[in-house]
Amino acid sequence: MLEWITGKKVEIIFNEKIFTGSTKKTVLQSAIENKIPIRYNCGSGVCGQCAITLNSGEVKSNNKILLACQCYPDSNINISQKV
Amino acid sequence: MSKIKNWGIVTPSQSQKIRNSYEKSLFPSRFSSWLTGKAHSEKRLNTIFSWWSYLCVVLAAFFMGLACLIYSQLITVQLAGTLLVLFSSRRLAAVVIHQAVHHRLSGNEMIDMLIGEFCAIITFSQDFKSYKVDHCKLHHSPETFATKSDPILIFLETCGLTHGMSKSDLILGLWSCIFSPFFHFKFMVKRAIHNLNFKRPVRLLFFGVYYALLVFEMYSQNNISGALLLFLGLILLYQISAFVEICSEHLWFGNTEERRNTEYFYADISWGRFCGLPYPAVRNNVPTWYLVNLFYHLPVRLFILVGDLPQHDFHHRHPIVVNWTNAIELRNEAIGTIVENEPRYLEVWGLHNAIGIVFEQLSQKQSFVNQCTINAD
Numbered sequence: 001m002l003e004w005i006t007g008k009k010v011e012i013i014f015n016e017k018i019f020t021g022s023t024k025k026t027v028l029q030s031a032i033e034n035k036i037p038i039r040y041n042c043g044s045g046v047c048g049q050c051a052i053t054l055n056s057g058e059v060k061s062n063n064k065i066l067l068a069c070q071c072y073p074d075s076n077i078n079i080s081q082k083v
Numbered sequence: 084m085s086k087i088k089n090w091g092i093v094t095p096s097q098s099q100k101i102r103n104s105y106e107k108s109l110f111p112s113r114f115s116s117w118l119t120g121k122a123h124s125e126k127r128l129n130t131i132f133s134w135w136s137y138l139c140v141v142l143a144a145f146f147m148g149l150a151c152l153i154y155s156q157l158i159t160v161q162l163a164g165t166l167l168v169l170f171s172s173r174r175l176a177a178v179v180i181h182q183a184v185h186h187r188l189s190g191n192e193m194i195d196m197l198i199g200e201f202c203a204i205i206t207f208s209q210d211f212k213s214y215k216v217d218h219c220k221l222h223h224s225p226e227t228f229a230t231k232s233d234p235i236l237i238f239l240e241t242c243g244l245t246h247g248m249s250k251s252d253l254i255l256g257l258w259s260c261i262f263s264p265f266f267h268f269k270f271m272v273k274r275a276i277h278n279l280n281f282k283r284p285v286r287l288l289f290f291g292v293y294y295a296l297l298v299f300e301m302y303s304q305n306n307i308s309g310a311l312l313l314f315l316g317l318i319l320l321y322q323i324s325a326f327v328e329i330c331s332e333h334l335w336f337g338n339t340e341e342r343r344n345t346e347y348f349y350a351d352i353s354w355g356r357f358c359g360l361p362y363p364a365v366r367n368n369v370p371t372w373y374l375v376n377l378f379y380h381l382p383v384r385l386f387i388l389v390g391d392l393p394q395h396d397f398h399h400r401h402p403i404v405v406n407w408t409n410a411i412e413l414r415n416e417a418i419g420t421i422v423e424n425e426p427r428y429l430e431v432w433g434l435h436n437a438i439g440i441v442f443e444q445l446s447q448k449q450s451f452v453n454q455c456t457i458n459a460d
Contacts, residue, residue, distance in 0.1 A: 032403070037422075039346065043403030044186045046219035069403070 013078040014038065014052075021073055027052065027059070028068035038068060039081060045070040052079045091436030092354065095418045098430040099124050104362035108373075118376065118384055119359040120393025121430075122415040132408040134188055138179055138198065145171035145205065148316070152309040153300050161309055165316035169386055172317055173324050175202040178390030184215040187403055204290050207317060209277045223402065225348045229338040235329050236336070242266060242326070246336050246445055253442040257330060261323050270322045324387050331356055331437035332395060334444045347426050353396035354429040355414065356437045358384045383434050396428060 007024025014027075014036055021030030028050055031038045040050035050068035057077030063070050068081070093101070103124055105115035113128045122128065132140070144167050151164025182188040183199035199211035209217070217234040221227045229236065239245070244256045260266040278290050301310045334352035342348045358380035363372050384393075391398065391410040397417060398404075404413060418428050431437045 028403070041225075041402055042185060042219035042223040044184060044192075044215065044219050046215060047223045048220075049224070 010073045011076040012073060013076075015080050023072055023074060025072070026069050027071055027073060027077075027079065030073075031068065040069060043069050050081070052081045054079055091431050091433065091439060092429050093432065095428050095430055098355070098357065098432065101359065101361045101432055102357070105359065107362045110376075115359075116411055118381060120355065120357045120384070120388065120411060121359075122411045124415070127412060129412055130409045134182070134408060137408050138188070141171045141174045141179065145175065149297075149313070152313045152316075153297075153304055153306060155309070156306065158308065161312050164309070165312040165320075166386075168313065168316035169320045169324065170389075172206040172208075172321055173386060173389045175206050176208045176321075176325070177328070177392055180206075180208070180211065180214065181218070182407055184211065184218050185402055187405060187407060190405060200286060200289075204278065204286070204293055206321070207274050207278060209274065210280060210283070210286065212283075213277060223399075225338075225343045228349060229333050229335050229352055231336070233335075235332070239329065239335065241269070244330070244445065248446060250442050250446040253445055257327070257438070257442075260326060266326075267319055267322055270326075271318055320386070324389075327434070327438070328387050328392065331434055331441055333441070335441060337444055346424070347400075349399040350396075350426040351429065353399050354431050354437065354440075355396050356388055356393050356434065357430060357432045358388060358393065358434065359432055380433075388434060400425075 005024070007022035010021050010023060012019055012021040012027065012030060014031060017036055019030065019034035019036055021027065021034075025033075028038065028040055028043065038050065041047045042049070045063065045067050048065065048067065052066050052068050052071075054066055055078040057079075058074040059066065059071040059077060059079075060074055061067070061071035066079075068079075098121060102115070102119055102121040105119065106112065106123070108115070110118065112123055112126050116122050116128055148164045148167030148169075148171060151160050151167065155161055155164070179188060180199045180202050183195040183202075186192050186195050188195045188198060196211060199214075203209060203211050203214070208214075221232060221234050227233050231237070231240070242256070242260050244253055244260075248256070278287075280287060301313075332353075333349075337352035338348060342352070360372065360375060360380075363369055391407055394410040394414040397410055397414040398407070401413075401417065404410070406413065414428075421427065431440065
C-alpha cells in the first residue's frame, strides 16, 4: 500500500552478491544498508568513485556514467564494480 | 620516549582511557563527550539533535547574534553577539553546508542545495555549487585528496605554508597569517568573489537583497561598533578559525603514490582530533586541568573544532552517514566494528598536537604516518 513512498522491493546482484534494495533508494544506499562492500566516496555524484556497470535490468539515472549513489533500480538488476 | 608520544598520535584504546578519565571530574558525562569529541566507552549518550533541529538552533544563534550587533548599544551584548555569530557561522559552514554538499543534510538533493546556498550567503562563504566541486570532486577523490591539487592545500600554499619549510617557519607562518591584514584581505576578497558571481543572477539577487537589508538596518541604527564587531566575528575571527582548523585536518601531502591506489587511501592520513587531556593523577594538578579545559579546549571546541569536526576521519571513512549529528557515538561504534583490512583509527588529543603532526609532515620530504601506525603497535 505504501509502495509509492517506500518503493518496490527489488533484487540487486552486485559483484555476485545478492541483496534486497528498493526503487526509492539509490543502489549505494541499499548496498551500505546491506553491508555490501562497495567503493564510494562523496555520495553526491561528483567524485565518480562509485561508478558501476549495469549487466542486466533497468535503472533510473541522469548521468551518462552510472554512479551507484545516483541511480535507482527500476527492476531486479545485476551490476558490477571493478575492484 | 617513542616517536608516537612526540607526535601526539594515540591508539583508540589509549584515547578511550583519556576520555574515560573525565568521569572523575565534575563535568557531566554528556558535556565531557561533547567537549572532548570522544564518547565514553560504556555510557551511550546519543545526541538530542536531528538534522533539522541542529540547523534551527544554529540559525537561531546566528540571527540572535546579528540582532545583538544591530539593535544593542551595550558593548557586552555586542561582544556576546560577535561570539554567537562566530559560533554559528562556523557551524553553518563546516557542518551544515558540508553535509549539504554530500546530500546528507536532509537527504533531499534540492532541499540540501537550497539550505546550502542560503547558509553560504548569510555566512559570506564559498557558494554551494563551487564548494561541492572543490570538496566532493577534488578533496574526496583518491587522486587529488591531500595532494597539491586539493583546494585546501592550494589555499594553504597561497598563505605561504608549503612542503619543505622548516617546522619553526611553518609555525611562524601560521601566526603571521592570523595577524596579517594582507592574509585577511585576500581571504575576504576570495569569499566576495565566490558570492559576486554574475553568471548566477538569482543567487546574486538574494545576496544583494540580504546584505542591502543588513547594511540598511546597521545604518538606521547608527551602530558603528556593532558593524565593526560584525566584521570582526563574521570576517576576521571566522577566517582565523577556518585557517587554524585546516592546518590540523589531514596529513597534507601525505597521500603518496602507493597510497592512492588503496581502498583506504584516506585512513592513515586522517585522525580524530579531540579536545582535552587526561584527568591528573596528582591532586594538586586538578585546578590546572580545569583551567586548561575551560580556557583552551572549550574555546577550541566552541569556535574551531565545531560540530562533527573532531570526528572528521569518521566522515572520510563513512561519508554518507545519515545520522551525522550523532558522529561522536557512531565513531566509537565504528572502532569496534572495523572490517578486515581496514586500518585502525588514529586519534590526537589537543588541537596543538594535530597542527604539530601536520607541520611535521609538511617539513619532511617523506610521509611518516605509516611508520607511526607501525610504531603504535
